[in-house]
Amino acid sequence: MSMTVRRLTRAATAGLVAAAALTAAAHSAEAADTLGSAAAGQGRYFGTAVAANHLGEADYAATLDREFGSVTPENEMKWDATEPSRGTFTFGSADRIVDHAQSQGMDVRGHTLVWHSQLPSWVSSLGASDLRTAMNDHINGLMGHYKGEIHSWDVVNEAFQDGGSGARRSSPFQDKLGNGFIEEAFRTARAADPAAKLCYNDYNTDGVNAKSNAVYDMVEDFKSRGVPIDCVGFQSHFNSNSPVPSDYRQNLQRFADLGVDVQITELDIEGSGSAQAADYTKVVEACLAVSRCTGMTVWGVTDKYSWRSGGTPLLFDGNYQEKPAYDAVLSALGGSGDPGDPGDPGDPGDGTLSCTATYTRTADWSSGYNGQVTITAGDEPISSWTATVTLPAQQSVSSLWNGTPTRSGNVMTVRPSWNGTLAAGASTSFGFTVAKNGSDAAPAVGTCTAS
C-alpha cells in the first residue's frame, strides 16, 4: 500500500490546518467584497466543491480563485477515485485540486473516507474481517497522503437511512461490521492525522427530524464516551421538495451544544431570482447565528456544472455571472456589492441583459430521447432570448415545442415562441424530441444571449 505523504507546496505548513479563517482573511487583503473575504470577516470560511477537470477553464478558475477560501474535491477523493483496486492509491486528480488550492492560499475539506456510494466493487465483496482491514487501510492511505493539508475530513458520509425510522442505512460497512464501523473509522482517522477536524456528514438532517435525531444521538454518545468527533456536516441540498427548514438554525445550534463544530458542507438551492436569493440568505444567517458554525461550502462554482444543473442551484450562472443569490449571500455575510462598478453585470440595475441556458434529458428510449433547455434571465428583465443547440451528427430533431427553431446543418438556433419575456431571474424552457439514429451522445448547448 502506498503511504506517501505529499511534500507540501506551501511554506507555512504548520499554520495551514489550524487557521482556515486566518488564511481566508489573508485572501481578503487582496480582494475585498468576495464571498471568501466577507465570510472571513465573520470568522468563517466560504468554500465550494471543485472538479479537477474544470480547473483548466479560465473563467472557472478565475471565479474560484477570486471568490472562495476553501475547496472540497467533488468526486476526486472518493474511494473509487483514490483506491480503485486494493492497495493501489491514485491521487492524481485530487492532488491537482489540492495543489491549485494551496497555490491560491485556499484551505481544503476532505470528502469522503467511508461512504456506501462510489465504492469500488472489490470493497463490497470482502468478508467482515477483510473489510475492516480495508476500511482502516483506506483511511490511513488517504489521510496519510494529505496529512497536515486538510482542515476537515468527512470521515463517514450518509450512514443513516432516509425517511422516518432513524435507522442506519444498509451498506457493506453497516451490514458486515455493524454499528461500530463509524466509531472505528473515527478512531482510525484521529490517529492518521491528529490535526484534521473529523466530521460526520449527511443530508436531510438539516432540520429537526427522525434522521437528524438519530445522528444527534450518535454524536451525543460519541462525546460521552470520548470517541473522537469534532464536527457535523449538514449537506443542505434544497429544492421545492426539500425546502430550507424553518428550524434550520435551531438544529445547527443543538448539535453545536453537544460540543462539536457544525459546517454547511454541500449547499445548493434550486430556483432563481429573489426567491432563491431569500433562501440563501436564510442559510447564511442561520450559520452566522451559531457561533460554532465554522463555515459554508456551496456544491459547485457554476450552475452549468452542478449535479442539479437543471435546477440552477448555485451562486454563479452558466456564464459565471453573479446571480441575485450571490448578492444576497455577500450581503448576509456583511460584504458590500460593487455599486461603483458598472461593469459588474451581477449587480441589479446596471442595465446588462443576460441569460443562461442549461440542458437536461427528460425522457429516454432506445431510438430517441426528449431534451429540455431551461432559459433563465440574469439580473435584469429581458424581452427575448436566443440559444443554440448543436446535435451529434447522426441525430435529428422530429419536433420542438415552446420555442421557434431555425436549422443550419446540425445546429438549431432557438428563439421564443410565446415565452420571450422573463422577469429578472425567471425561467422558461423549450423541449424537443430527437431520433438517435445510432448515437446516444448529448447535444451541446451554446451561450444564451438576451435582448
Ligand code: G3I
Ligand atoms: O467522469 C465520468 C465521465 O467520464 C463519464 O462519461 C460520465 C458518464 O455518466 O460519468 C462521469 O462521472 C460522473 C461524476 O459525477 C463526474 O461528473 C458520475 O457518473 C456521477 O455519478 C458523479 O456524480 C457525483 C455524485 O456525487 C455521485 O454520487 C456528483 O458529481 C457529485 O456532485 C455528487 O456529490 C454528492 C456528495 O458526494 C455526497 N452528497 C450528495 C452529493 C450530490 O449527489
